[in-house]
Amino acid sequence: MKLTTTALTLLFLAVAAFAQAPAPQTGQTIRVEPNASKGFSYPYFLYIPTAKEGESATRTLFVMPNNTGKPIDDLAEHEKSAKGKLVQAIFILNKLDMPILVPVFPRPEKEWKIYTHALDRDTLSTELTDYKRLDLHLAAMIGDAQERLAVQKSPVGKKVFVYGFSASGMFANRFAFLHPDLVKAAVIGSPGGWPIAPVSKFKGTKLRYPLGISDVKELTGSKIDLDVLREVPFFFFLGAEDENDSLVFRDGYEQEDEELALPLLGMKRVDRWPVSESLYKEAKLDATFKLYEGEGHRPSRKMIEDMIEFLAKHKY
Template identity: 45%
Template sequence: MLRFLFFIAILISIESISAKTTNFKIAPLGQLIKVEANQEHGFNFPFFLYIPVTNTKKQNLLIVPNNTGSSITDLEEQNSITQRQALVEASLAVKTSSVLLIPGFPRPNIEPPIYTHSLSRSTLLVKDGPLKRIDLQLIKMSEAARILLKKKYKISLRQKFFLSGFSASAMFVNRFAFIHPTLVAGVAVGAPGGWPLAPLKKFKNKLLPYPVGISDLDEITNENIDLPNLKQVPFFFYIGDKDENDSVIFRDSYTKENEDLVFSTFGKKPVERWSIAEKLYQDAGLNAKFKLYKDLGHETGANTRTDVIEFFNATKVE
């Protein structure tokens, strides 16, 4: 399927729908639409919608944050990568009866780094400019998608949406769900950079600042953490037992103080920390399933994909 989708990407035909959208026809699977940035409606970057061919007029919305893997300054290149990611994720949308939304957030090459694709601390602390509160911009994108799909395609979306991500984008969806739990129907979090966000403000008398934990998340977002609604959100966390990808050691993700805190409190290796993270979520009363896949590195596989699909299909969406 993956090779097939990349082949389609090469053969893609483009026609202009309006000044704000571009339609990429991908028959017989569906179509990919690029929605341009609209500052008046609250989002400063474009996003892509993949609409599967279906007779169902009521569908889920599946949001997969974009992840380039490195900083990119050329926005056209950024959009091209995001478009290809949308095509790769199209099968997940089809198999979960969902319309897919992928935002085109840039990952700027600046110092100090702003790791937008992981919803890092520095990202949430942006006070002004195009990158201010991209989590809120993503919500505005979902609202714009809802209006467009209803008006142009006669498709109604369920109120809450799915979130899915791997690596940096897994960090994004994990963190986004903690900030906006009332919007989220379910979250699939694949190999989230070596450490899921701890659902605690303090552990063994140690404060856990964001993104290690949530001790100061309410201060960063100017909103109280909604733990009762967060407990209603199903999470599926997964990682390979040979995964050694660890964002904790990189300064675009965590400070040196964060690294020392994670290493001394939870362990020095991602897999070593996995069972500890699972217990933290269980003790906090969250609806979270953790799974460790044998002989899998920092990658997805047929088993992980199948389990993510089954997780979403088993999740009730309001």
């Protein structure tokens, strides 16, 4: 999948958007080692804001899947990227005063079709244990982080915010579908060529994962719990000039998915946007879709501001 967003660009945007914001509060960042016995075989970073004197409100953990932008076999490179994204998130989310979790998941070069950072179909179906079901690893990390935060006297609620942009937006979107019981609200920016649809069929045509949910039970052993998913508020955003379309790249989707989706859902991603919105509405999901005119494949200042407003509304 073609990616144009860089860590430097995001950091510049964050600084531009919040140049007048107060300096980030003090806190500590820890690197948590992998713990296979607890269900996660990769490290993660956890930012713990300093508890305010007399504060009693329970915070919400903010979870941001990592996205390096390209396949790299060296996990150290993914870790470096994840740590950089955490630094950006600490600055951007300063006003919301939330702990932040960023996993360090791999994205292999040799097995490049396994788009781990997007939680693609291959990540659910592969027999390679290093890359299989990374959503379960993230769920375990969340549980571990909640325990650590309780010990630090900075407790968080049982449900988390999930956020992602581009590939990590795809991961966050799909994670929320697979684990709606863990998600308090989700912010999904530019999720590839198509947000996963909360339906099994569209116009009589089956939509398999990740186009839709027709075969999720076959892949994971469990159906999507739409009743619980309807309790999760979603905020989707996309730049009207964003041409980064994962449907036409073989790491994002298989050929048969592209051949089915383009004539059925729309040839361009901006054409598919209202189709996706209508499917979420028909499924009675709490989802807001917003298209930003003149914006391409990057989170703009306005997008960031709207994201923060959305999260603040659902913080408590």
